[in-house]
Amino acid sequence: MGMNNEIHDEKPRENCGLLGVFGVPNAAQVIYTGLFALQHRGQEGAGITTSDGAKVSSTKGEGLLSEVFTVRPPTALPGHLGIGHVRYSTTGSSRPQNVQPIVFECLDGLWALAHNGNLTNARRMRQAYQEAGAIFQTSTDSEILMHLIADPMYRTRNRRVERALSELEGAFSFLIMTPHGVLGARDRYGFRPLSIGRLGQGYVFASETCALDQVGATHERDVLPGELVTVDEKGIRSSTFCEPISGPLGQCIFEHVYFARPDSIVFGQNxxxxxxxxxxxxxxxxxxxxxxxxxxxxxxxxxxxxxxxxxxxxxxxxxxxxxxxxxxxxxxxxxxxxxxxxxxxxxxxxxxxxxxxxxxxxxxxxxxxxxxxxxxxxxxxxxxxxxxxxxxxxxxxxxxxxxxxxxxxxxxxxxxxxxxxxxxxxxxxxxxxxxxxxxxxEQPGDFCTGCYSGKYPAPVMEEHHKKDLEKT
Ligand code: SF4
Structure with a gap:
């Protein structure tokens, strides 16, 4: 057992925090404020990407929010919609290029995505894309969704994002920024939390409700497992990207035990x-x-x-x-x-x-x-x-x-x-x-207890290492 010379607390490290807004003046300011309430979920990197409907702007870097955004408020990020992320690396090491949101250019404009969770089939899909000639810019599992969204297999068909999400296995809460709106999705087991709130006429997505409180938004509901919620000029709408699972959900019980802030409502419970x-x-x-x-x-x-x-x-x-x-x-x-x-x-x-x-x-x-x-x-x-x-x-x-x-x-x-x-x-x-x-x-059957019981609600990889996707 390597138990000596620990510099950090021995606790498992935080996962990630997500914050997205649509229809709010100064979106970057709201995201920045909300991310502060999520800083406990990750301290390795932080980023915000916004859009005014035409121009996409992004700032990100390694470290705490206060280290990345030295100009406050972040006035260089105009727009009424955007997404933000605080990161701890569960897949991919702490490298500048791994900091999210990941911004990517498709035929129809600039998109961005931010992820909390771990995709258990990312390695296999990444290899398939690389064999076909695709170039990856990060060593994160999250980037695979970018390739799926840009892939003509999905890009040219209806329900493009739903089809792309349906290919993913494992745990994910995603925020996706399109040129015109913000989308939030949770995997079919609901491993990681993601809530929706209202702020004036606009909408806010957040990993935890403490961030909704922090920006003055009301908590409306959670994104449901297997649901994609889209918010844009047409309003808010819901779609599904997979069949409901036949068994119980796999909400992470450790969020309640340790990760989440005590003032949050997570999976419907304080x-x-x-x-x-x-x-x-x-x-x-x-x-x-x-x-x-x-x-x-x-x-x-x-x-x-x-x-x-x-x-x-x-x-x-x-x-x-x-x-x-x-x-x-x-x-x-x-x-x-x-x-x-x-x-x-x-x-x-x-x-x-x-x-x-x-x-x-x-x-x-x-x-x-x-x-x-x-x-x-x-x-x-x-x-x-x-x-x-x-x-x-x-x-x-x-x-x-x-x-x-x-x-x-x-x-x-x-x-x-x-x-x-x-x-x-x-x-x-x-x-x-x-x-x-x-x-x-209240619903004990709908929680993952895998790290205690060894029984996981979803198929697992034979082995996983956070640097699995790195060549060097
Ligand atoms: S409860 Fe499940 S998802 Fe949560 S830390 Fe344990 S194994 Fe991971």
Whole structure:
């Protein structure tokens, strides 16, 4: 297990965030504002592409939104429609050309697309296009949709975008900008979220409803699995690009456990409330005599509150997160000291000293950060440290857009509970059960739990690596 010298949190990395608007003056300003609410979904790159119906403008680059858009508001991007993207690479490494939206020129003008998810048949289709002479500009799976849309097989026929989307397998929420409108689509299993809101006379698409709130839009509904929603001068209309699946949906349960912001409604359910339910369930399944419950902030906050409410053990904040230490601030020499210093979380010694503490987190992935924090709590005087986790052990890879470490790095992949407890050096360790996790949802059958159960709702590739599509 490669557990040393980690510079980042051990949590799986964010996937991507999408924001699109139509019929709004200063579309770029709205997209820029909304993307800020989605920055937690990706920090490697950001981009906005807009159109005024004639001219298409685009700005994108590597880094945070605030690093890419140094001129604010982004006045160089005129137009009343556009799409934006914040990126974490789940397929394709962090290269400038992989930053989205991807803009491409078809016979009928400039188009752009932005993707959240992971296409499981991209490699096969890419190879077929390359053998026919096509040239790809990125190493992302997303680009394959550009080739399908431009392909005469689809371009010259009715329902061109629907036909192109129907060729894709795996997980996707797509925003597509045509010369005249914005389209939003979700794969047939509904792996990744995508919502629609109204802003004045216009429309807004967003990965999470927190971005609709941020721009002052109302949340109207979600794009349905297998649906393509088109918004243009003629208004809004819906079409389907595939037959409905015969079984349950595959909405990613990890969006609720960890990724999404707690103020979002994801897959029809408030994330904050789900996490409180998970904390309550955790307390019922795995009670422990303790003086204090404390979250690993920020994503453990609600589960710790739920644990405290259900157990009547008081909650306090023994960890303080440093919100100002970011990716760019962690210098190599700091990384070398990272084994002994937690750059992101500090301990409030007075809170934990001489206490039996329950630490609630939303997941343990590699285990090394967890172990370091438990040791730090003991050094700060905690008498006992009991670890409680608000989801089951992550034992399997994700093929649908979440970048977990490989199985060899997942601490739960080949270790039992006692071995994990021993590794992280906790006095006790317990995870919420799979049944307990599912009990927090109104429609539990419509969620993917593949990384916990190994049972995936859709066919998976035999193996997937994020740099699969790169030649060098
Ligand atoms: S395998 Fe896990 S992370 Fe991936 S889509 Fe399914 S629930 Fe989400």
């Amino acid at each position: 994330v904050h409330e789900t996490r409180i339910k998970l904390g309550r369930r955790l307390a019922l399944e795995h009670p422990v005599a303790a003086d204090l419950v404390m979250p690993v902030p920020d994503s453990g906050n609600e589960a710790a509150l739920g644990f405290s409410l259900a157990s009547s053990v008081p909650m306090d904040y023994g960890f303080i997160r440093n919100h100002y230490i970011g990716r760019t601030f962690i210098m190599p020499e700091m990384a070398q000291r990272h084994d002994s210093i937690d750059l992101k979380l500090a301990i409030v010694p007075g809170v934990v000293r001489d206490k039996r503490v329950v630490v609630v987190d939303d997941s343990i992935v590699r285990g090394s950060t967890c172990r370091r924090r438990i040791n730090a709590l003991r050094k700060a005087g905690a008498k006992e440290v009991h670890m409680r986790v608000s989801c089951p052990p992550v034992r399997h890879p994700c093929f649908f857009g979440i970048d977990f470490p490989s199985s060899s790095e997942l601490i739960a992949a080949e270790r039992n509970l006692e071995e994990i407890r021993n590794y992280i050096q906790a006095d006790s360790l317990a995870y919420v059960s799979l049944a307990g996790l599912l009990s927090a949802f």
